[in-house]
Amino acid sequence: MKFAADRILGLALIGLAAFAAIHAWQLQVPFSYEPVGPKAFPIILSVVLAALSLVLVFRPGENGHWPNKALCLKLLAVLGVLLVYALLFTRLGFLVTTFFTVLVLARLFEATWLKALAAAVLMALGSYLLFTQGLGISLPGGYWLPDYA
Amino acid sequence: MFDFLIDGFGVALSPLNLGLAFLGAVLGTLFGALPGIGPINGIAILMPLAYTLGLPAESALILLAGVYTGAEYGGRMSSILLNVPGDAGAVMTTLDGHPLAKKGLAGPALGLSAVSSFVGATIAIIGLTLFAPLLAEVAVMFGPAEFFALMVFAFSSMAVMMGKDPIKTAIGAVLGVLIAMVGVDSGTGVLRYTFGLAELYDGIDFVVMIIGLFAISEILLMLEHANRKDAEDEMPPLGRVMVSLKELAHCKWTMLRCGLIGFIVGVLPGTGASVAGAVSYTTEKRLSDKEGTFGTGDMRGLAAPEAANNASAAGSFVPMLTLGIPGSGTTAVLLGALMLYNITPGPMMFSERPEVAGGLIASLYIGNVVLLALNLPLAGLFARVLTIPRWVLVPGIAILAFAGVYQLHSDLMAIYLMLVIGVFGYLLRKLGFSLAPVILGYVLGGLMEDNLRRALSISGGDLGILWQSGISIGLWVAAVALLVLPWLLPRVLRAWQ
Incomplete structure (x- = not known):
């Protein structure tokens, strides 16, 4: 049971990461004075989040007691x-x-x-x-x- | 060199600030003693009040810092008397503190923990006084690239040191950073993750975030404890309230050692009282537990985490005041409180706002003495706080949370958002996350992105700038070492044997 919770969480977080990345990707930037712009950092974060969540899916940790x-x-x-x-x-x-x-x-x-x-x-x-x-x-x-x- | 401290005492000794330091100490001890309300909750609840009262920045900080250090004192009450840690920093205190209370030594145990807290905090405050100005001088040389490397270091030290599950710590931190991305991007004016809601254009407000994440989720968690019997019903009798000199002398080296350990752990960015308590307890057990009495009510086993967790509280001010990087979850909240006042802590604070930096440090000295004076004779009185039933506590938290958030925003949207964040925080806690990394990520995330973008616009997009200077190379090496060593070291040792 507790293993399942972490697996579902991992998958949900991968979904969140995908959403965050796509949102950042689609930002319309009219012009930018700097080389990085507002897209890169959230996309890097999404990649990190997805990678960490993947670990969670394969190696779930412990959870607290779920309420009845x-x-x-x-x-x-x-x-x-x-x-x-x-x-x-x-x-x-x-x-x-x-x-x-x-x-x-x-x-x-x-x-x-x-x-x-x-x-x-x-x-x-x-x-x-x-x-x-x-x-x-x-x-x-x-x-x-x-x-x- | 110590001009700032002399000026600081001038600030801290004004009647208003002296009163606030005293008030902070009392409130902090109470908050720490109340089950479930630790330093972060206490500060989160008081912060909007302090701000709307129109207190000047240094006075608000003195009050909130008093709450922080006071809560580290108060957290021990329920650990010792009921075997329930009042906050995360007091977990190790239960190991020897509660057995002592069961032996009928609850009074001396409270006294001893007050004295060791005092000793630990004193060591750390002296360390802060000596160390912070030096670090500030180094930190003046930091450019955006160095700051970016420093934050990478902070995050990796957090992942390694905090919590038993590094993956979840890291995920929590990333979630925090993502939350910080919400709102208008300051560089280009582009809206990120606002979903068309005008209320989100300015980002998710700090006070709303903190109160939702900590206070509201705590209300939901308490519901669970209301049914489960997690504490012994009877409070053990206190016995004599004073600790004898002989008992203190028995623990003197423990206190000194653990004060130092706590200070160092506190200075490391991202690690707070819970880590300090755990590290010092295990070290002390290895060093001085010759008869195997630790865990059965050994005075030294109580003095160790108590000295360390108070020392780490003071130590965590070092990176916050000099680099603008919080040393713990609680200092992350204090950092946010400063930002309400448009003060960005950092290396320039000692030269530009000496009344804030110096006043704070001076007030820590004063608060520490006040706390010892309050806690030794009044331990019995504070212990009575433990008997406050949850059906009074919970509505009280709700009232303060609502009034506080409404006060700052006069906007119902902020209150709804606070409730949503509260549910989010509750779920995270049920899933085995600790919230400190989330809040650190949230506070550091914006800074991290800003510094990365600033560095790369200086270099015209060349990533090489991130590891050009000696300081940044050192920080990168330290960050990688922190991540790799805990994994590598046992293997190397085993191969070597």
């Missing part, structure tokens, strides 16, 4: 939370989004509802005060919300 199914779901959940945090960050503002993000993240990291709620309130308010009052940093207020500032 339950953990994969949790990983996706955490990523989802972070993505939603990003999506709503400016729309709903720092305070609201941070509150919900901390709440859900703490739950995903196995805190009880009570602890998660406490963490969410304290961390959202605390970081807001620290950033705005303590450090004088401006945070998004949320343009979806009515303006009560």
Whole structure:
């Protein structure tokens, strides 16, 4: 299993190297004052990358433990939370989004509802005060919300 | 000759900078002690804050350098008490540190590691003071060809020294260099690898890269540890917190030797605390482990990696300040922080920006004393940080990452990019890569291409310029020797026997 992972990685990296080389090859350079230009270095890199990946395909190394199914779901959940945090960050503002993000993240990291709620309130308010009052940093207020500032 | 240091103390002793050195030391120790947040993460998270606070360059650097050295102190806490290294540099510390704690000597072990960290760092800072100005004088003679050869040397030393899998180290570095290619080519204005996204024209931003690669991927990794029982639940009692003079005297030669080893490893470009710890531990085991007590809670086995990893932290400033080549993953991040301020570290820094170079070195002296003073009496207090649950830690990292990146860019695209890079970093780590080569490649890649192109435009395309001067020939030879010797030497020795 772990051998297969490195082999697939090696092949994927060779694909990446090919893509990088072709992209560099096709660059349209209007004029250049120097002999090398912007193409050569990425192409050399691609060749090096392809060569190294080939070694990986034939002599795969060790991998870490891969997460099981339950953990994969949790990983996706955490990523989802972070993505939603990003999506709503400016729309709903720092305070609201941070509150919900901390709440859900703490739950995903196995805190009880009570602890998660406490963490969410304290961390959202605390970081807001620290950033705005303590450090004088401006945070998004949320343009979806009515303006009560 | 030491004018820069006197001026430096003038800078570092100003109330603001003194306070920042102190703050950096405290925060660094905390970051180092927290599981999963090492020096790189700590600096990555604080860097955008320091920048937006409008701190002058030398003050920001003093704060971040304080975090770096502090984290090397803090990393030992969880190694000794829980057998879980707080960061890569503290892996070897677990070998003898945890057995000591199990014997009921956790307090003395923490004390000893604080003192050996202090000794190691002191040796290395003195080395830095003596060595850096000399190297800077040599480095003034470097042209583009020499710099290109130097980077080839840096990459080969990294591939050989770092990690157990040289192929993956090398692949990681190449990936880092490729990431650095994204954006407008400064020589011709051609767009490379931007895929039509205007946000990528300026390249992948440094802060976004670092925070994504380290902080976000760490959040994902922590999810795994949350379920797996990887530490002993009970923290062992600290016992007496002071280390006795007799125990210190027992380790004095170990500390001195390993401080020196750590400094040398730190100076080598591309190799950081983890290599220093490993090299010093194995050397010390060979030299002084006569009764076979290493690994069972030998004080010297704890002092060795602790002296070395702090020494390497200070040592890695030598190539960064004089050549603009980071000596470790963490100094690569610091180098990027300087670039935020439009300061390009290099041989001219000692003459052109002495307040930055001198102030930094002086603040390392101060920070080192502060750290010892903090860590000896307050070890018990810092150890309590270990009990912070992950469900507080993870949201905290997320908040700092988001606020920091948003602060610098006021742009959601940067945050999305940070998340993408975070997933990329997570996958790399799961596939057995270490991230330091990626970040070194990313920082050095642009410089490497620039110097190659500059050299070849001087020579009109003649490749011969790359190995024309004595310095560059020496660097090429050293680079090839590094790559070939580990493979060749055992074979030659075997044939000779």
